[in-house]
Amino acid sequence: MNGAGPSIAFWVLAAVTLIAGGGVMLSRSLFHAVLLLILTFVGIAGFFVLLSAEFIAMAQIIIYVGAISVLVLFAILLTPRAGRYNGETKMLLPALLLSVCLAAVFLFVIRDAAWPTVTAEPHFNTNQLGEALLSTWVLPFEIASVLLTAALVGAIMLARTPQEEAEDALA
Amino acid sequence: MSIGIEHFLTVGALLFCLGLLVALSKRNAIGVLMGVELMLNAVNLTLVTFSRFSTSERPITGQVFVVFVITVAAAEAAVALALAVSVYRNRETVDVDRINLLKS
Numbered sequence: 064m065n066g067a068g069p070s071i072a073f074w075v076l077a078a079v080t081l082i083a084g085g086g087v088m089l090s091r092s093l094f095h096a097v098l099l100l101i102l103t104f105v106g107i108a109g110f111f112v113l114l115s116a117e118f119i120a121m122a123q124i125i126i127y128v129g130a131i132s133v134l135v136l137f138a139i140l141l142t143p144r145a146g147r148y149n150g151e152t153k154m155l156l157p158a159l160l161l162s163v164c165l166a167a168v169f170l171f172v173i174r175d176a177a178w179p180t181v182t183a184e185p186h187f188n189t190n191q192l193g194e195a196l197l198s199t200w201v202l203p204f205e206i207a208s209v210l211l212t213a214a215l216v217g218a219i220m221l222a223r224t225p226q227e228e229a230e231d232a233l234a
Numbered sequence: 235m236s237i238g239i240e241h242f243l244t245v246g247a248l249l250f251c252l253g254l255l256v257a258l259s260k261r262n263a264i265g266v267l268m269g270v271e272l273m274l275n276a277v278n279l280t281l282v283t284f285s286r287f288s289t290s291e292r293p294i295t296g297q298v299f300v301v302f303v304i305t306v307a308a309a310e311a312a313v314a315l316a317l318a319v320s321v322y323r324n325r326e327t328v329d330v331d332r333i334n335l336l337k338s
Contacts (some may be wrong), residue, residue, distance in 0.1 A: 064236060064237040064238070065236045066236075069237055070236070070237055073237045073241060073242075077241075077245050080245060080249065081245065081248055081249065081252070084248075084249050084252045084253070084272060085252060087252070087256055087268060087269075087272065088252060088255055088256050088259075093262060093264065093265060096265060096268060097268065100268050100271065100272070103249075103272065103275065104275065107249075107275045107278070107279055110242065110245070110279055110282070111279075111282055114242070114282050114283060114285075114286040115286060116282045116285070116286070116297050116300075118297070119278075119282060119297055119300050119301070119304075122301065122304055123278075123304070126304055126308055127271070127275070127304075130308065131271065131307070131308060131311045134311055134312065134315050135264060135267065135268065135271075135311070135315065137315070138264050138267075138315040138318050138319060139264055141319050141322070142264070142318065142319065142322040142328050144326055148261070148262070149260065149261075149262055149265050150260075150261045150262075151259040151260060151261060152259060152260070152261050152330065152331050153331075154258055154259055155259045157258075158254070158255050158258035158259040159255060159259070161254070161258065162251040162252070162254050162255040162258075163251070165250075165251050165254065166247060166248060166251040169247035169250070169251070170244065170247060173240050173243045173244055173247060174240065178239050178240070178243075178287065179289050180238065180239050180287040180288075180289065181287060181288070181289055181293075185286060185293060187285075187286075187293075187294060187297070191294045192294055192297050192298065192301075195292070195294050195295065195297075195298050196298055196301065199295075199298075200295075200298050203302060204302075207302055207305045207306070208305075210305070210306065210309055211305055211308065211309050213309075214309030214310070214312055214313050215309070215312055217313055217316070218312040218313050218315070218316035219316070220316075221313070221316035221317055221319075221320045222316040222319050222320060224323065
Protein backbone atom coordinates (compact mmCIF):
# COMPACT_ATOMS: atom_id res chain seq x y z
CA MET A 64 0.00 0.00 0.00
CA ASN A 65 2.08 2.92 -1.30
CA GLY A 66 1.49 6.62 -1.71
CA ALA A 67 0.75 9.46 0.67
CA GLY A 68 -3.05 9.03 0.78
CA PRO A 69 -3.23 5.55 2.32
CA SER A 70 -0.35 6.40 4.68
CA ILE A 71 -2.05 9.50 6.04
CA ALA A 72 -5.36 7.65 6.28
CA PHE A 73 -3.70 4.81 8.15
CA TRP A 74 -1.95 6.97 10.72
CA VAL A 75 -5.02 9.14 11.34
CA LEU A 76 -7.25 6.07 11.74
CA ALA A 77 -4.70 4.34 13.98
CA ALA A 78 -4.48 7.41 16.21
CA VAL A 79 -8.27 7.83 16.42
CA THR A 80 -8.91 4.12 17.08
CA LEU A 81 -6.21 3.59 19.69
CA ILE A 82 -6.81 6.88 21.53
CA ALA A 83 -10.57 6.21 21.65
CA GLY A 84 -9.87 2.63 22.76
CA GLY A 85 -7.64 3.94 25.53
CA GLY A 86 -10.38 6.38 26.47
CA VAL A 87 -12.78 3.46 27.01
CA MET A 88 -10.32 2.21 29.63
CA LEU A 89 -9.54 5.56 31.22
CA SER A 90 -12.87 7.41 31.27
CA ARG A 91 -14.59 7.39 34.67
CA SER A 92 -18.10 7.78 33.27
CA LEU A 93 -19.76 4.82 31.60
CA PHE A 94 -21.53 7.17 29.17
CA HIS A 95 -18.25 8.66 27.97
CA ALA A 96 -16.84 5.15 27.64
CA VAL A 97 -19.72 4.14 25.32
CA LEU A 98 -19.27 7.26 23.19
CA LEU A 99 -15.54 6.55 22.87
CA LEU A 100 -16.35 2.93 22.04
CA ILE A 101 -18.54 4.18 19.16
CA LEU A 102 -15.60 6.28 17.92
CA THR A 103 -13.41 3.14 18.02
CA PHE A 104 -16.00 1.25 15.94
CA VAL A 105 -16.02 4.08 13.37
CA GLY A 106 -12.21 3.98 13.22
CA ILE A 107 -12.28 0.22 12.61
CA ALA A 108 -14.82 0.77 9.81
CA GLY A 109 -12.34 3.23 8.28
CA PHE A 110 -9.66 0.53 8.41
CA PHE A 111 -12.01 -1.85 6.61
CA VAL A 112 -12.47 0.70 3.81
CA LEU A 113 -8.69 1.14 3.64
CA LEU A 114 -8.34 -2.66 3.32
CA SER A 115 -10.87 -2.68 0.43
CA ALA A 116 -13.59 -4.51 2.39
CA GLU A 117 -16.49 -2.13 1.68
CA PHE A 118 -19.30 -4.50 2.63
CA ILE A 119 -17.69 -5.29 5.98
CA ALA A 120 -17.22 -1.57 6.60
CA MET A 121 -20.93 -0.92 5.95
CA ALA A 122 -21.91 -3.89 8.13
CA GLN A 123 -19.62 -2.53 10.86
CA ILE A 124 -21.31 0.89 10.72
CA ILE A 125 -24.84 -0.55 10.69
CA ILE A 126 -24.39 -3.33 13.25
CA TYR A 127 -21.79 -1.96 15.67
CA VAL A 128 -22.30 1.80 15.45
CA GLY A 129 -26.03 1.51 14.81
CA ALA A 130 -27.29 -1.48 16.76
CA ILE A 131 -24.83 -2.69 19.39
CA SER A 132 -23.95 0.73 20.77
CA VAL A 133 -27.66 1.61 21.07
CA LEU A 134 -28.14 -1.71 22.88
CA VAL A 135 -25.31 -0.84 25.29
CA LEU A 136 -26.77 2.64 25.87
CA PHE A 137 -30.19 1.08 26.59
CA ALA A 138 -28.60 -1.33 29.06
CA ILE A 139 -26.94 1.60 30.86
CA LEU A 140 -30.22 3.53 30.96
CA LEU A 141 -32.12 0.48 32.26
CA THR A 142 -29.74 0.03 35.21
CA PRO A 143 -30.04 3.51 36.77
CA ARG A 144 -29.27 2.79 40.43
CA ALA A 145 -26.21 0.72 39.55
CA GLY A 146 -24.38 3.98 38.91
CA ARG A 147 -22.51 5.29 35.92
CA TYR A 148 -19.13 4.74 37.54
CA ASN A 149 -16.69 2.97 35.23
CA GLY A 150 -14.06 2.04 37.81
CA GLU A 151 -11.81 -0.99 38.11
CA THR A 152 -11.83 -3.99 40.40
CA LYS A 153 -8.83 -5.10 42.45
CA MET A 154 -7.72 -7.13 39.43
CA LEU A 155 -6.45 -4.01 37.64
CA LEU A 156 -2.76 -4.70 38.25
CA PRO A 157 -2.74 -8.39 37.18
CA ALA A 158 -4.89 -7.49 34.17
CA LEU A 159 -2.51 -4.68 33.21
CA LEU A 160 0.46 -7.04 33.56
CA LEU A 161 -1.23 -9.72 31.42
CA SER A 162 -2.23 -7.22 28.72
CA VAL A 163 1.26 -5.70 28.50
CA CYS A 164 2.90 -9.14 28.31
CA LEU A 165 0.43 -10.26 25.64
CA ALA A 166 1.02 -7.04 23.67
CA ALA A 167 4.78 -7.58 23.87
CA VAL A 168 4.45 -11.15 22.58
CA PHE A 169 2.15 -10.04 19.74
CA LEU A 170 4.47 -7.21 18.72
CA PHE A 171 7.54 -9.45 18.69
CA VAL A 172 5.71 -12.02 16.56
CA ILE A 173 4.42 -9.37 14.15
CA ARG A 174 7.89 -7.85 13.80
CA ASP A 175 9.82 -11.08 13.36
CA ALA A 176 7.47 -13.27 11.31
CA ALA A 177 7.98 -13.33 7.54
CA TRP A 178 4.45 -12.65 6.33
CA PRO A 179 3.86 -13.77 2.73
CA THR A 180 1.97 -10.87 1.19
CA VAL A 181 0.62 -9.97 -2.23
CA THR A 182 2.13 -6.90 -3.83
CA ALA A 183 -0.74 -6.11 -6.22
CA GLU A 184 -4.03 -4.57 -5.08
CA PRO A 185 -6.60 -7.38 -4.78
CA HIS A 186 -9.93 -6.98 -6.55
CA PHE A 187 -12.50 -7.59 -3.88
CA ASN A 188 -16.10 -6.70 -4.32
CA THR A 189 -19.37 -7.41 -2.62
CA ASN A 190 -20.40 -9.78 -5.43
CA GLN A 191 -17.55 -12.13 -4.57
CA LEU A 192 -18.42 -11.99 -0.89
CA GLY A 193 -22.08 -12.76 -1.59
CA GLU A 194 -21.20 -15.64 -3.90
CA ALA A 195 -18.82 -17.13 -1.33
CA LEU A 196 -21.42 -16.74 1.44
CA LEU A 197 -24.22 -18.39 -0.54
CA SER A 198 -22.24 -21.17 -2.26
CA THR A 199 -19.27 -22.50 -0.26
CA TRP A 200 -20.37 -21.17 3.11
CA VAL A 201 -24.14 -21.50 2.80
CA LEU A 202 -24.46 -24.03 5.66
CA PRO A 203 -22.60 -21.90 8.25
CA PHE A 204 -24.59 -18.91 6.97
CA GLU A 205 -27.90 -20.65 7.71
CA ILE A 206 -26.65 -21.88 11.08
CA ALA A 207 -25.62 -18.33 11.94
CA SER A 208 -29.14 -17.08 11.14
CA VAL A 209 -30.66 -19.76 13.40
CA LEU A 210 -28.18 -18.83 16.15
CA LEU A 211 -29.10 -15.15 15.84
CA THR A 212 -32.83 -15.89 16.06
CA ALA A 213 -32.35 -18.16 19.08
CA ALA A 214 -30.14 -15.60 20.82
CA LEU A 215 -32.60 -12.74 20.26
CA VAL A 216 -35.56 -14.82 21.49
CA GLY A 217 -33.43 -15.78 24.49
CA ALA A 218 -32.56 -12.13 25.13
CA ILE A 219 -36.25 -11.18 25.13
CA MET A 220 -37.02 -14.06 27.53
CA LEU A 221 -34.22 -12.98 29.88
CA ALA A 222 -35.15 -9.30 29.88
CA ARG A 223 -38.85 -9.79 30.72
CA THR A 224 -40.14 -8.66 34.08
CA PRO A 225 -41.89 -11.22 36.38
CA GLN A 226 -45.22 -9.37 35.82
CA GLU A 227 -44.92 -9.80 32.05
CA GLU A 228 -44.14 -13.48 32.51
CA ALA A 229 -47.24 -13.91 34.69
CA GLU A 230 -49.41 -12.15 32.10
CA ASP A 231 -48.04 -14.39 29.35
CA ALA A 232 -48.73 -17.49 31.42
CA LEU A 233 -52.41 -16.46 31.80
CA ALA A 234 -52.89 -15.68 28.13
CA MET B 235 6.68 5.36 4.11
CA SER B 236 4.56 2.55 2.74
CA ILE B 237 1.98 0.83 4.91
CA GLY B 238 2.31 -2.95 5.10
CA ILE B 239 0.63 -5.85 6.81
CA GLU B 240 2.67 -5.28 10.00
CA HIS B 241 1.11 -1.88 10.61
CA PHE B 242 -2.46 -3.17 10.51
CA LEU B 243 -1.56 -6.21 12.60
CA THR B 244 0.07 -3.94 15.20
CA VAL B 245 -3.08 -1.83 15.53
CA GLY B 246 -5.16 -5.01 15.81
CA ALA B 247 -2.88 -6.47 18.49
CA LEU B 248 -2.79 -3.27 20.55
CA LEU B 249 -6.58 -2.91 20.33
CA PHE B 250 -7.01 -6.54 21.40
CA CYS B 251 -4.81 -6.01 24.46
CA LEU B 252 -6.72 -2.84 25.35
CA GLY B 253 -9.98 -4.79 25.08
CA LEU B 254 -8.54 -7.55 27.27
CA LEU B 255 -7.52 -4.99 29.89
CA VAL B 256 -11.00 -3.42 29.88
CA ALA B 257 -12.73 -6.82 30.04
CA LEU B 258 -10.58 -8.09 32.91
CA SER B 259 -10.47 -4.99 35.07
CA LYS B 260 -13.81 -3.17 34.83
CA ARG B 261 -16.17 -3.18 37.77
CA ASN B 262 -19.37 -2.64 35.79
CA ALA B 263 -20.69 -5.67 33.85
CA ILE B 264 -21.58 -3.41 30.91
CA GLY B 265 -17.99 -2.12 30.93
CA VAL B 266 -16.75 -5.71 30.76
CA LEU B 267 -19.01 -6.26 27.76
CA MET B 268 -17.53 -3.20 26.05
CA GLY B 269 -14.07 -4.75 26.49
CA VAL B 270 -15.28 -7.95 24.83
CA GLU B 271 -16.64 -5.92 21.91
CA LEU B 272 -13.27 -4.19 21.55
CA MET B 273 -11.51 -7.57 21.42
CA LEU B 274 -13.94 -8.88 18.78
CA ASN B 275 -13.37 -5.76 16.68
CA ALA B 276 -9.60 -6.15 16.93
CA VAL B 277 -9.89 -9.75 15.73
CA ASN B 278 -12.11 -8.64 12.83
CA LEU B 279 -9.51 -6.06 11.84
CA THR B 280 -6.81 -8.74 11.89
CA LEU B 281 -8.93 -11.13 9.79
CA VAL B 282 -9.66 -8.47 7.16
CA THR B 283 -5.95 -7.56 7.11
CA PHE B 284 -4.96 -11.17 6.42
CA SER B 285 -7.69 -11.37 3.79
CA ARG B 286 -6.34 -8.24 2.06
CA PHE B 287 -2.69 -9.31 2.06
CA SER B 288 -3.21 -13.07 1.66
CA THR B 289 -1.54 -14.95 -1.17
CA SER B 290 -4.37 -17.52 -1.11
CA GLU B 291 -6.41 -18.18 -4.23
CA ARG B 292 -9.64 -17.20 -2.48
CA PRO B 293 -8.72 -14.43 -0.04
CA ILE B 294 -12.40 -13.40 0.27
CA THR B 295 -12.83 -16.26 2.79
CA GLY B 296 -11.35 -13.99 5.45
CA GLN B 297 -14.18 -11.52 4.95
CA VAL B 298 -16.75 -14.35 5.09
CA PHE B 299 -15.38 -15.26 8.51
CA VAL B 300 -15.70 -11.64 9.62
CA VAL B 301 -19.39 -11.70 8.66
CA PHE B 302 -19.88 -14.70 10.96
CA VAL B 303 -17.92 -13.07 13.77
CA ILE B 304 -20.11 -9.94 13.53
CA THR B 305 -23.26 -12.10 13.62
CA VAL B 306 -22.13 -14.01 16.69
CA ALA B 307 -20.98 -10.77 18.35
CA ALA B 308 -24.44 -9.25 17.85
CA ALA B 309 -26.07 -12.33 19.39
CA GLU B 310 -23.60 -12.29 22.28
CA ALA B 311 -24.17 -8.58 22.96
CA ALA B 312 -27.97 -9.02 23.01
CA VAL B 313 -27.85 -11.96 25.44
CA ALA B 314 -25.20 -10.36 27.68
CA LEU B 315 -27.10 -7.08 27.99
CA ALA B 316 -30.35 -8.92 28.69
CA LEU B 317 -28.49 -10.80 31.43
CA ALA B 318 -27.16 -7.53 32.85
CA VAL B 319 -30.68 -6.04 32.96
CA SER B 320 -32.02 -9.25 34.51
CA VAL B 321 -29.30 -9.33 37.19
CA TYR B 322 -29.92 -5.65 37.93
CA ARG B 323 -33.63 -6.34 38.43
CA ASN B 324 -32.90 -9.03 41.01
CA ARG B 325 -29.86 -7.58 42.76
CA GLU B 326 -30.01 -3.83 42.02
CA THR B 327 -26.38 -3.88 40.91
CA VAL B 328 -24.29 -4.80 37.89
CA ASP B 329 -21.03 -4.61 39.83
CA VAL B 330 -19.21 -7.85 39.05
CA ASP B 331 -17.62 -7.85 42.53
CA ARG B 332 -21.03 -7.83 44.21
CA ILE B 333 -22.64 -10.52 42.05
CA ASN B 334 -21.34 -13.30 44.33
CA LEU B 335 -24.36 -15.46 45.25
CA LEU B 336 -22.43 -18.63 44.44
CA LYS B 337 -19.49 -17.67 46.64
CA SER B 338 -19.40 -19.70 49.86
